[in-house]
Amino acid sequence: MRDDAKFSDGTPVTSADVVESYKRATAEGNLYVSMLDFIDDITAKDDTTVTISLSKPFGLVKERLTLIKIVPASSTQEEMTAMPVGTGPWKYDSIDEQKIHMSPNENYNGDFPAEDEAMVVDIIKDDTARTTALQEGSVQVMEAGVDSIDITLLTTDHPWITALAPQVKNDLDAVGINTTIQSEASSSLYANNTDVEDPQFDAVLAPGDPSVFGNDPDLLMNWWYGDNTWTHSRTQWFGSDGYNKLHELLDAAVASEGEAQKAGTRHTTSSLKRFRSTHCSTAT
Template sequence: MRNLGFGISRRALCLAAGAFASMWVLGAGAYAQDVPAGIDPDATIQAAIAYGLSGTFDPLSASGAVTIAVNWHVFEGLVDLDPVTREPYAALAAEMPVSEDGLTYTIKLRDGAVFHDGTSVTADDVVFSFDRVLDPESKSLFRSFVAFIDSVEAVSADTVKITTKYPFSLFNQRLGSVKIVSRAAVEADADAFGKQPIGTGPYKLISAVPEAQIVFERNDAYTGPRPALAKDMVWNLIADPSARVNALSSGTVMAIEDVPYIDVDAVAATAELEKAQSFGLLFAMFNTQAEPFDDVRVRQAFFYALDMDKIIGTGMLDNATAATSFLPATHPNYHEAAVVYDYDPEKAKALLAEAGTPDLDITLMSTDHGWVKDVAPIIKESLDQVGFHTTLDIGQSGGQYGKVDAGEMQVMIAPGDPSVFGNDPDILMQWWYGDNVWPKTRYRWAESEGYKTLTSLLEEAQRLSGAEQQAKWNEAFDLLSEEVPLYPLLHRQLPTAWNADELEGFAPVPTTGLSFLGVGVKE
C-alpha cells in the first residue's frame, strides 16, 4: 500500500478518522459496551510484541519500547499524540488548550475523569505530575522535553494554569510528555506504582511478566475520546522472530510488530502487512574525547567508508533508507544536510591520512538486535577496506551500554527511536543531544564548541515558529552532519502485520510498539 508522508498510509488515515467518528457519535463518555456495530465488546485482543520487558511503567522515567507502548493505553496526558497519525488530541483536557497571551494556558479537565482505582482526577494530581518531572532531583528523562514550562498551578479542583517561559509553538504536541498520575498512589508507594501503575487510560494493566505476557483489562469508568473496544488484551512477549511469525500464521495472535525482513513476502501473502518508514535509525556514536575519534576527520572517514547500498541491500533486504540528514526524507521537517555521506572509500582514506592515522585498530561495539547483528559484519568489511582494522564486539544492549558508560567505548552502532515520545525535530534532537547522559558520558561531546553551538541553535529554535524555526533546525542538522558525534547511518522501515478479518480500526505505528486505541475485534 502506498504510504503518505511520515510512515502513514492512506488506509491508516482512513481508519483513524473512522475510529474518531465512531467515538464522537457515541459521545465522549462512551464505554466499550456501546461499541460500534459489528464489534465484539467481549473479545480479547491478542498481540505479539518483539521487545523484552524491563524497567518501570512509571511515566516519570519509563522509556523502554514495551513500557512506552503499554503506557499509551494505560496513562493519559492533558493532550496526547495519536500513535498512528502523530497528531495531538485532547485527552485529559476537556478541549485543546489555547493560550490567552502566548504564555498562559488555562486548562480544564474533562468531566468524570477518574483513575483506575476509582478516585477522581484533580488539578492537584496534574500539578504533582508536572512538578515531579520538572524537578531536577527526579532526574526524569523527560524534563528537557518540557523545559519551556515555567509553572503549573491549580486554579480550581478541575482546572490548571500552565505558564511558559516564552511562547512555544509546540506546546500541544509536547504536553503528552507528562502523563498524569495519582499523587496519592505514587506517594503511598512509588516502587509499587512503577510495577502496577494506576492511570486514567482506556485499559488497566492487570499483570506484566517479563519474557511471557502483559495482560490488560477494559476500564469501564473511562470517559475520554478513546474508549476500549475490547474486554481485554493479551500482549505475548515473543522476541524470537520466527515464533512471532508463527503466532500470527497459526491464529494465536491477531497482530505482530517487527516482521522479520526475510519473512515479509510470505507474511504479506496471508495477512495484511504494511511497512512504515520510521525515524527509527541505526546510529554510530564515538568517544569524541579519546583517540582516534577525537579527530572529526576520523569520524567522517568512518561514514564515507560505509557501502550503504550493500549494508541496506544485503543486510536489511532493502528495508531502510540511507541517512541524508538527521531526519528521514519523509519527515515533514526534513532538510538535506550540508554533508551527505555517499560511499566514497577514497575520500575516507584521504581523511585518515590527513589525520595521520592511515591504519587504525578499532573495536566496533554493537548491540545484538537481530537486524543489527546482520549488518555489523558488512560494516566491518567496509571499514577494513579503507584502513580500519576492526574487531567486532557484539553483545546484549544493557551490557554494551554498561561498557559505554564506563568509558570503554571507541565507537558503537546501535538502534534507537525516540519518536515514541514525539515527532517534532526538537524532541528528537533533545533525546540524543540535550542536557542528559548522551553527550555528557556516552559520546562525551558536551564540552566541545560544536555542542555549545548546537545547544544555542536548539534554544533559539524553541522561541521561534514557522520558517524561522525551521531555519534554525536546518542549521542544527547541518552542524550534526559535519561533526557526527552521534549520527544516523540509516532510517528503518518497520513491517507490521495483522489479521484484517479479525481486527477493525487497526493501523501500524511508525515507531516501535503496537497501538490498539480505537481498535476492536470483529464479531
C-alpha cells in the same frame, strides 16, 4: 482539566494528582527532566485547575505535557509498576512476562475512546522471533569512503548486536575503515568507555533506545542532541559551535507557532545535517 475526568480505577482526577505527577516526572535522575525544563512550575489553582508557569516561550506545551504521566498522587512506584492506573482510553487487565492484556477504559471521557474490544501486547525476547515479526520494517544505510582508518568497534554483548557486528565490520573494512571488534557487557561498555570523564572510544555498536516521542520533533532532537549524556560523553558534541547553533534554532522554532514553527523545524533539521558532518567528534 476535563470535566469528570477519572482514573481507570474509577477515582476522580484532581489537580493534586497532576502536581504530584509533575514532581515525579522532574525528580532528579528522571529521564524526562531536560525535556520539561521549559516549565518553571505547576501548581494547583483549585481541585480541577492547575497553573503552568513557563521559564521561557514554548510553542509545544500541550504536546510535551504527554511526558507527564498522570497517576494518583497517593500511588507508589511499586503499585504503578505492577499494575499502572491512568486516564487514557485503555486500561491494564493483566501483566506478565509474556503478554500485556488491555481493554477499553470505561471511565474515559476524552476525545479518543478505544475502538476495539481488547489489546494484547506480546513481549518477544527472542531475537530471531522478533526479527521475523518485524521484517516489514525499513532499513537506513549510511555510505562512506576513506583511504585508511583503523578503529576499534566496541559492541555490547546483546545477541542481536553480536550477530550484527561482523557484517558492520565487513562493510567498514570495504570502504577503508580497518575495524577491530571488541565486545563487552553493556554495563561495562558504558561505565568504562562512553560515560566517563574523558572518553577515548572510536565507535560503539549498541541497541538504540526504544522510546517513542510521537510528533514532537523538538523532543526527539533534544533526546539525541540535548544537554545530556549523549552529547557530553558519547558524541562529545556538547558546547561545540554546531551544538550551540543547533540549540539557537531549536529554541527559536519551539517558541513559534503554526507554519512558522514547521518551517523552523525543517530549517533546524537541515542545519543539523550540516553541523553534524563538520563539527561532530571522531568519537561518535
